Amino acid sequence: MKYQHRIGATTYSFPDLKCVLAKATPERSGDKLAGLAAENNKERLAARHVLADTPLSQFLDELIIPYELDAVTRLAVDQLDEAALAEVRSLTVGEFRDWLLAAETDGATILRVSPGLLPEMVAAVSKLMSNQDLILAASKIRVVSQFRNTLGLKGHFSTRLQPNHPTDDPKGILASTIDGLLYGVGDAVIGINPASDDPRATRTLLEMLDELRTRFNIPTQTCVLAHVTTTIDLMEAGAPVDLIFQSIGGTEATNDSFGVTLELLDQAYQAGLQLDRGTVGRNCMYFETGQGSSHSANAHHGVDQQTCEVRAYAVARKYRPLLVNSVVGFIGPEYLYDGKQILRAGLEDHFCGKLMGLPMGCDVCYTNHAQVDQDDMDNLLSLLALAGCNFVMGVPGADDVMLHYQSTSYHDQLYLRQLLGLKHAPEFEQWLQGMNVIDDQGQILEETPRHRLMYL
Structure with missing residues (x-):
């Protein structure tokens, strides 16, 4: 999958999904120190456009830390509930954001889908959300x-x-x-x-x-x-x-x-x-x-x-x-x-x-x-x-x-x-x-x- 987006005369290209996630992140001093952050707001915006158009299924096809190298990756993949994912699997990250914020999507529905989500899917959708979005979506979910x-x-x-x-x-x-x-x-x-x-x-x-x-x-x-x-x-x-x-x-x-x-x-x-x-x-x-x-x-x-x-x-x-x-x-x-x-x-x-x-x-x-x-x-x-x-x-x-x-x-x-x-x-x-x-x-x-x- 090609990860690129054009803003004005500049085409921003990203080598992989891991890079897209990093560049789409709101400004963080830690990511700057690690050399992972977007160079400017235009690059950050381009990465968010790319991320919004990325299918949730891509996160299963392209694990950002390889399965064989990391126990957390193996745990996340092995405990994934495919039946729970099926309800949203066809969505892009941007469409998933819209689904979470929709008035008809209540907390019980979100928790039904939750076991089918990789953490990278969850991180990705949060990067597209405003503070207001984060508050509204979280307020729907009650975990007892x-x-x-x-x-x-x-x-x-x-x-x-x-x-x-x-x-x-x-x-x-x-x-x-x-x-x-x-x-x-x-x-x-x-x-x-x-x-x-x-x-x-x-x-x-x-x-x-x-x-x-x-x-x-x-x-x-x-x-x-x-x-x-x-x-x-x-x-x-x-x-x-x-x-x-x-x-x-x-x-x-x-x-x-x-x-x-x-x-x-x-x-x-x-x-x-x-x-x-x-x-x-x-x-x-x-x-x-x-x-x-x-x-x-x-x-x-x-x-x-x-x-x-x-x-x-x-x-x-x-x-x-x-x-x-x-x-x-x-x-x-x-x-x-x-x-x-x-x-x-x-x-x-x-x-x-x-x-x-x-x-x-x-x-x-x-x-x-x-x-x-x-x-x-x-x-x-x-x-x-x-x-x-x-x-x-x-x-x-x-x-x-x-x-x-x-x-x-x-x-x-x-x-x-x-x-x-x-x-x-x-x-x-x-x-x-x-x-x-x-x-x-x-x-x-x-x-x-x-x-x-x-x-x-």
């Missing part, structure tokens, strides 16, 4: 997951309580956790990024969170975001593990850089299912991703960073996770330079994850050397809520004192609930009402009886 509560229902919005501490001090973490619960944060998960991967420290934190959860019958799940090998060992040793966490990437080489293989994830997933600690469901995996991880590991095979990101979602969907979280601005300005690039990436990741059938959340975040501020993050937070995002982070003061980046605070979710009338996960909301943290309308009570949680 369950462990001890039910996440992702329409009209509901959840938060991860993230009480990180620079030395993993249990008392400091516990204080932040209680504070977050009293703001109604934590129905997605109470999740700690440990400062080290020491198994003893990790087990101490797991046992502390489990004691808190069981003492107050909190209908949520806990997680210490240690490496998956540490978590497997702790499960075998009898530690109270709810969710199994791992950062993942969109190529085999990226996952190698994380010390992860698909076989290792298979092992962890089966171990989590055997523990069977959920009460309303068995979605026991938690994955985090982020645009730029394959580039930073020099493991991108010449594929643009956004397409690499969507390929990571092919890994995640195999394991039916409870949570998938794009940590959108964490890697830094080398990959997403400013607020505009971070905002666009957050909307892309959320839409693409949902289209791949994943329960997507977003860490609305940035590093302090990026050209971005909290107003930019307020914008992204608001747009993600309109798009139906499953969850965001709740960090004390929006400033993570261990990871050294800026995120969203305990207060930010209150703004969204008041603005859009969003509820917590149903089981968690009932618990908050029973603890007199919120009223029957879901609003935080001014005189919360804090002694119920403070005397531990």
Whole structure:
């Protein structure tokens, strides 16, 4: 297939589909550094014209990373549902965009097609979409997951309580956790990024969170975001593990850089299912991703960073996770330079994850050397809520004192609930009402009886 388009007197030619995808991508500092980006807006426009006219079936005929070279490619191709693809297989990428946005195409229809989509098809259609398109299409799709509560229902919005501490001090973490619960944060998960991967420290934190959860019958799940090998060992040793966490990437080489293989994830997933600690469901995996991880590991095979990101979602969907979280601005300005690039990436990741059938959340975040501020993050937070995002982070003061980046605070979710009338996960909301943290309308009570949680 020839990939070329004429604008004025200039004909733009692209050697292969991988190049078309890269050149069609909205501006990214990471793709510029990798030498993959369009040279100017005219070349980007030409690539988008070519992409719009490319049949979805071409992505099966021309794999952008060869099947024999990459485990993620093999996984994506092998798990493809041909019957699901049949409904849209004859469409071009541009026609697929129109189909997604059509009023008669609802979320259930989109999810019926989802198992038949390669990640490159999903990345491709997102590159043709405006921010408005990404919000509208994503808002149609509700991906519900369950462990001890039910996440992702329409009209509901959840938060991860993230009480990180620079030395993993249990008392400091516990204080932040209680504070977050009293703001109604934590129905997605109470999740700690440990400062080290020491198994003893990790087990101490797991046992502390489990004691808190069981003492107050909190209908949520806990997680210490240690490496998956540490978590497997702790499960075998009898530690109270709810969710199994791992950062993942969109190529085999990226996952190698994380010390992860698909076989290792298979092992962890089966171990989590055997523990069977959920009460309303068995979605026991938690994955985090982020645009730029394959580039930073020099493991991108010449594929643009956004397409690499969507390929990571092919890994995640195999394991039916409870949570998938794009940590959108964490890697830094080398990959997403400013607020505009971070905002666009957050909307892309959320839409693409949902289209791949994943329960997507977003860490609305940035590093302090990026050209971005909290107003930019307020914008992204608001747009993600309109798009139906499953969850965001709740960090004390929006400033993570261990990871050294800026995120969203305990207060930010209150703004969204008041603005859009969003509820917590149903089981968690009932618990908050029973603890007199919120009223029957879901609003935080001014005189919360804090002694119920403070005397531990």
